[in-house]
Amino acid sequence: MQARDKSHARGIDVSHYQGKIDWAQVRASGISFAFIKATEGTTYVDSMLSTYLAGARNAGVLVGVYHFCRAGTAADAEKEADFFINTVNQQGGIANLDLPPVLDIETTNGATHLTISCQVWLNKVQAACSVEPLLYTYPYFATSYLDASLGNIPLWYANYGVNQPVDVAGWTRWRFLQYSDSGTVPGISGPVDMNEFDGSEEELMGYQMSVADANKVIAFLSAAYNATSIAAAQDEFHRLANELRKASGQPEQ
Structure with a gap:
């Protein structure tokens, strides 16, 4: 996988455990984005979801939300996806957020292989939101319970104390990297x-751009690519198409 870089945007992820947050201080400290816990399982909504979304937005922090997965079967995963979608829609929908939705998978609930459950949740949420979700996991879990077929899903990877994570399961890049669980940020009491x-x-x-909108522009760029024989122009059309894929959460080509 690629290495960390000082030019990269820095962010946090939070749940009710962080308590009251002074988002103006968080933003002033250089934090660009925050993933906020939305749901867990089929019944739990984080008590600070609405408060954190409003506070972060008002302070100019880019926001996204995540679902903590408890599903051990495909049927359970479908129910959890529906619950997550309904909860996010009550907050204005994914279109009002800045970052893609996230499936946080880090517990098995007794299952021995969770790839199919992940695929069900990811596919249902993408179909409902028109944005490709991220998958959050960590090295041991990815190696033990997920397989390479998920490698095309944008990865939010938890790997601490490592400047350049090694490839894992089917992933050779991370989109977001959680590099510490004990950070200190002004405006937040305690570790984050x-x-x-x-x-x-x-x-x-x-x-964040919808896959549908990105693909409309990519189709136009592909036509322009095919209509010219100028190598420099083709390179630029290809670069722009990949930027659109990246913006909509799709893998580059």
């Missing part, structure tokens, strides 16, 4: 998870 995005804050600001 620290993250970075694989790009600058400016790139992060344009990250």
